[in-house]
Amino acid sequence: MTHDEPKGGNREDALTAWLRQRLGEGHLLGDDAAVLPELPAGSRMVATVDSQIAGVHQPAWLAPRLAARRLLAVNLSDLAAMGAEPRHALLALSAPTGEGELDRKAYFEGLLEACAENGVTLAGGDLARTAETTIATLTLLGELPAGREPLRRLGAEAGHGLWVSGTLGESAAGRLLLARGARVGSEGGRWGVTLPDGLPDEFTFPARQAIWRHLAPEPELALGRALTGLPGVGAAMDLSDGLATDLPRLCRASGVGAEVDATALPLAAAFQDLCTWLDAAPLDLALAGGEDYSLLFTLRPGTPPPMGCSRIGRITEDDITLLEDGTPRPFPTNGWDHLSP
Amino acid sequence: MTHDEPKGGNREDALTAWLRQRLGEGHLLGDDAAVLPELPAGSRMVATVDSQIAGVHQPAWLAPRLAARRLLAVNLSDLAAMGAEPRHALLALSAPTGEGELDRKAYFEGLLEACAENGVTLAGGDLARTAETTIATLTLLGELPAGREPLRRLGAEAGHGLWVSGTLGESAAGRLLLARGARVGSEGGRWGVTLPDGLPDEFTFPARQAIWRHLAPEPELALGRALTGLPGVGAAMDLSDGLATDLPRLCRASGVGAEVDATALPLAAAFQDLCTWLDAAPLDLALAGGEDYSLLFTLRPGTPPPMGCSRIGRITEDDITLLEDGTPRPFPTNGWDHLSP
Numbered sequence: 001m002t003h004d005e006p007k008g009g010n011r012e013d014a015l016t017a018w019l020r021q022r023l024g025e026g027h028l029l030g031d032d033a034a035v036l037p038e039l040p041a042g043s044r045m046v047a048t049v050d051s052q053i054a055g056v057h058q059p060a061w062l063a064p065r066l067a068a069r070r071l072l073a074v075n076l077s078d079l080a081a082m083g084a085e086p087r088h089a090l091l092a093l094s095a096p097t098g099e100g101e102l103d104r105k106a107y108f109e110g111l112l113e114a115c116a117e118n119g120v121t122l123a124g125g126d127l128a129r130t131a132e133t134t135i136a137t138l139t140l141l142g143e144l145p146a147g148r149e150p151l152r153r154l155g156a157e158a159g160h161g162l163w164v165s166g167t168l169g170e171s172a173a174g175r176l177l178l179a180r181g182a183r184v185g186s187e188g189g190r191w192g193v194t195l196p197d198g199l200p201d202e203f204t205f206p207a208r209q210a211i212w213r214h215l216a217p218e219p220e221l222a223l224g225r226a227l228t229g230l231p232g233v234g235a236a237m238d239l240s241d242g243l244a245t246d247l248p249r250l251c252r253a254s255g256v257g258a259e260v261d262a263t264a265l266p267l268a269a270a271f272q273d274l275c276t277w278l279d280a281a282p283l284d285l286a287l288a289g290g291e292d293y294s295l296l297f298t299l300r301p302g303t304p305p306p307m308g309c310s311r312i313g314r315i316t317e318d319d320i321t322l323l324e325d326g327t328p329r330p331f332p333t334n335g336w337d338h339l340s341p
Numbered sequence: 342m343t344h345d346e347p348k349g350g351n352r353e354d355a356l357t358a359w360l361r362q363r364l365g366e367g368h369l370l371g372d373d374a375a376v377l378p379e380l381p382a383g384s385r386m387v388a389t390v391d392s393q394i395a396g397v398h399q400p401a402w403l404a405p406r407l408a409a410r411r412l413l414a415v416n417l418s419d420l421a422a423m424g425a426e427p428r429h430a431l432l433a434l435s436a437p438t439g440e441g442e443l444d445r446k447a448y449f450e451g452l453l454e455a456c457a458e459n460g461v462t463l464a465g466g467d468l469a470r471t472a473e474t475t476i477a478t479l480t481l482l483g484e485l486p487a488g489r490e491p492l493r494r495l496g497a498e499a500g501h502g503l504w505v506s507g508t509l510g511e512s513a514a515g516r517l518l519l520a521r522g523a524r525v526g527s528e529g530g531r532w533g534v535t536l537p538d539g540l541p542d543e544f545t546f547p548a549r550q551a552i553w554r555h556l557a558p559e560p561e562l563a564l565g566r567a568l569t570g571l572p573g574v575g576a577a578m579d580l581s582d583g584l585a586t587d588l589p590r591l592c593r594a595s596g597v598g599a600e601v602d603a604t605a606l607p608l609a610a611a612f613q614d615l616c617t618w619l620d621a622a623p624l625d626l627a628l629a630g631g632e633d634y635s636l637l638f639t640l641r642p643g644t645p646p647p648m649g650c651s652r653i654g655r656i657t658e659d660d661i662t663l664l665e666d667g668t669p670r671p672f673p674t675n676g677w678d679h680l681s682p
Binding site: 009010011012013015030031032033034035036037038039041042043044045046047048049050051053056057077078079081082084088090091092094097104123124125126127128129130131133135137139140141142144150151152153154237238245248249253333335337338339340 | 432492674
């Protein structure tokens with residue numbers, strides 16, 4: 001028996017003892033707060049926090065391992081948007097105990113797996129019980145190495161090109177598929193997707209892709225890093241609430257407007273076909289669906305863009321417009337609002 | 342009109358715009374993550390996270406300003422226990438919108454007031470809506486100035502004196518008073534306490550004191566700072582879950598036992614009288630009531646103790662016992678368990 005094993009049946013202590021053993025030598029847990037290793041001279045620390053509420057940001061039935069991975073991913077995306085390197089995480093996990101109990105060990109296993117893949121150390125946590133809802137909040141601390149300037153939302157100037165990484169709308173299509181009964185579960189140690197009844201075979205591949213894009217977003221850390229070193233970058237941010245909400249934020253921060261060319265939005269062909277079956281307009285999902293976790297950024301004209309990015313418009317002096325069929329219309333404002341009743 | 346004012350009625354953006362204006366020039370908000378100012382050479386960062394759930398950790402009716410102050414206080418107590426100086430806070434606030442809506446501005450006002458009093462800068466946040474419950478999670482980052490060693494839970498050795506700051510049990514008595522109908526509200530800009538019906542006049546003062554001790558704990562930052570500079574300090578931690586839960590944690594971390602003298606526990610005389618009316622055993626509240634936010638620490642024999650602290654026993658080789666009427670009994674293990682169903 002080690003001294004670290006709690007007596008008297010305190011469940012919190014039993015879980016934290018397991019966690020410390022799981023983390024092994026040199027872990028940062030065990031005191032009232034964690035003393036973080038010193039950063040190299042000239043490095044700056046970057047901090048962000050994001051919550052995931054079961055039933056709001058993710059399906060209530062999502063496996064704890066996947067829920068935990070997703071929580072880290074959305075936080076990593078914020079660091080990607082700053083061009084920072086992820087270092088330490090602190091998790092506050094408030095969840096049911098007893099009936100409807102969350103498998104907290106599975107949650108931590110998922111988080112620690114994903115942390116290990118991203119060079120992140122768990123540096124603290126808080127455990128609490130709720131009646132029904134699982135709310136997990138992750139604080140992620142990153143590092144801007146000496147000499148690296150952060151990407152910011154300000155810095156866009158009229159004349160800059162407006163760029164986005166990857167494709168848009170697929171995550172929202174994934175959410176719609178889940179609403180129509182698609183499920184993800186684990187069988188024999190592998191994750192498997194069950195697709196909604198009636199989905200034609202030709203949509204199997206894009207449907208799976210959309211579901212994974214939604215449940216397991218891949219933060220653009222490499223792109224963020226590349227952008228910090230690229231002369232000619234203006235502003236940058238990640239697309240978490242949808243272009244319709246996030247582009248106006250970038251424009252407000254920079255004091256500029258923008259013109260987006262609807263035909264230039266990067267929509268995968270298979271995604272557009274899938275939208276037909278979903279009875280959803282691809283443009284709506286791309287603009288207002290949210291949770292793309294792509295990077296949105298501006299480049300001075302003539303700047304060679306990074307691979308895999310699309311120019312979707314340009315920065316203007318004022319007003320944000322959407323160019324559809326050659327006609328500029330007011331930009332939609334129907335992206336995700338975290339406080340909308 | 343400033344460019345920072347959102348159009349389109351996004352409530353999250355309206356709140357964050359208000360917040361940035363409230364914080365003024367040089368605020369750290371507005372990007373996907375905050376770039377923190379560099380620490381002086383040799384300083385180390387210390388990180389902790391704590392949640393407060395309305396109806397679990399605090400009364401559901403508690404005014405948002407007080408709830409926010411309490412959230413900061415419990416986090417400050419963790420930094421006090423490390424001997425660190427508070428620097429930056431990140432708040433994740435998940436609360437109802439629409440019916441039963443939380444007054445988020447009042448919450449932020451309370452937080453920012455308390456942050457200002459403690460030299461803390463708000464460095465980030467996350468806003469989400471829940472159906473009913475308000476869950477607030479604060480991450481607090483502190484600084485261990487160059488040359489200052491953190492207080493730790495390990496470091497207690499057999500023969501050390503066991504010490505505690507302030508008095509114990511009053512916070513728990515305050516919680517019992519609230520359960521019996523005591524309320525705290527604001528009238529004409531001042532906070533007022535309404536005491537439970539039938540409370541005799543002579544208990545008015547200790548009752549108010551207990552209620553405030555529960556709702557507005559005062560973290561022991563000065564004591565933590567003093568202890569870091571005191572040769573002869575062994576282990577230290579804050580008492581958040583009650584001596585019955587927290588002392589075993591300190592002992593496990595240090596690999597030691599302890600003997601606590603029940604007659605030496607610092608119980609205010611007025612608190613003991615109040616317990617008679619509450620029909621509660623003072624010793625039970627002092628051991629298992631929780632939320633004292635005193636510091637528990639060990640000192641090498643002969644070390645002059647800081648002011649306002651009491652020696653409640655000693656560190657032993659093994660086993661934790663409670664000395665009652667000269668007889669050692671097994672130490673109770675009925676403190677607060679955050680995961681008990």
